[in-house]
Amino acid sequence: MRATPIRASSARAQYAAFARAVNLRPGDVPGFAGRPHHREGGDGDGAMLRVCHIAAPTSGTAAEFSSPSFAAGPARYREQANSDVEIERSAGAIHTAVATVQRAFSSSRTRDCLATQYRKEFVRSATPTRSHRGFRTRLMNVEVQVKPFGAQRPAGAEASGAVAIGVRAVFVVARHGREADFPVSLVAAARYFTRGRAMVTLSTWAFNTQFPPQLESRLISLLASRANVASGEYPAIGA
Numbered sequence: 001m002r003a004t005p006i007r008a009s010s011a012r013a014q015y016a017a018f019a020r021a022v023n024l025r026p027g028d029v030p031g032f033a034g035r036p037h038h039r040e041g042g043d044g045d046g047a048m049l050r051v052c053h054i055a056a057p058t059s060g061t062a063a064e065f066s067s068p069s070f071a072a073g074p075a076r077y078r079e080q081a082n083s084d085v086e087i088e089r090s091a092g093a094i095h096t097a098v099a100t101v102q103r104a105f106s107s108s109r110t111r112d113c114l115a116t117q118y119r120k121e122f123v124r125s126a127t128p129t130r131s132h133r134g135f136r137t138r139l140m141n142v143e144v145q146v147k148p149f150g151a152q153r154p155a156g157a158e159a160s161g162a163v164a165i166g167v168r169a170v171f172v173v174a175r176h177g178r179e180a181d182f183p184v185s186l187v188a189a190a191r192y193f194t195r196g197r198a199m200v201t202l203s204t205w206a207f208n209t210q211f212p213p214q215l216e217s218r219l220i221s222l223l224a225s226r227a228n229v230a231s232g233e234y235p236a237i238g239a
Helices: 011-022 043-051 091-106 108-125 213-233
Strands: 033-035 061-066 069-072 078-088 136-148 159-175 178-195 198-207
Touching: 011 061, 011 078, 011 198, 011 213, 043 108, 078 091, 078 213, 091 108, 091 136, 091 159, 091 178, 091 198, 108 136, 108 159, 178 213, 198 213
Parallel strands: none
Antiparallel strands: 033 069, 061 078, 069 078, 078 198, 136 159, 159 178, 178 198
């Protein structure tokens, strides 16, 4: 029995095959442990966009696929990476998606608005809690910055960009009337590029440390190289 040729496969089958060919897999990040990745999203993100007057693209996405999340490091110093492939319904839709992202992060007013909304979310999610051993914890002095950063366009990419979110705070642990303060920091970064109707995103974050720059550069180059090859194998990506 002959296998179905790639070019005869349905568009959705090609989307899935392209994502499998591109997305990160365990051998790409030696020393990192993989686990299922769950995309965040929903009403919270939509409300944040509306508050900051960012027009979200409407029904332009045909399919989305995520790699596992890969994490390394001890509890206090942890690094994580994952990738996503998003396929838009048309060339116009991918251009709109890129333009929306670039327009949002090019405005200092919009970035400040997003930083304020992220700060509210962090504070809201870190309300004082009591552990089973009587410890009470809370998050204080939360500061958030949102900014784009310069990053070289990966070879073969048609458009690209990068944005980072930095958080600094003080984690307060109290027990029996005594308190201890622990400064904490988190840097989350996203680098994205397009190939045909696909947008590929590499997301990294580092808690109380820095995600290795050389590893980040190697991973984005790897994703771009795979996308260049796979876009030729799966014509629905460029249609």
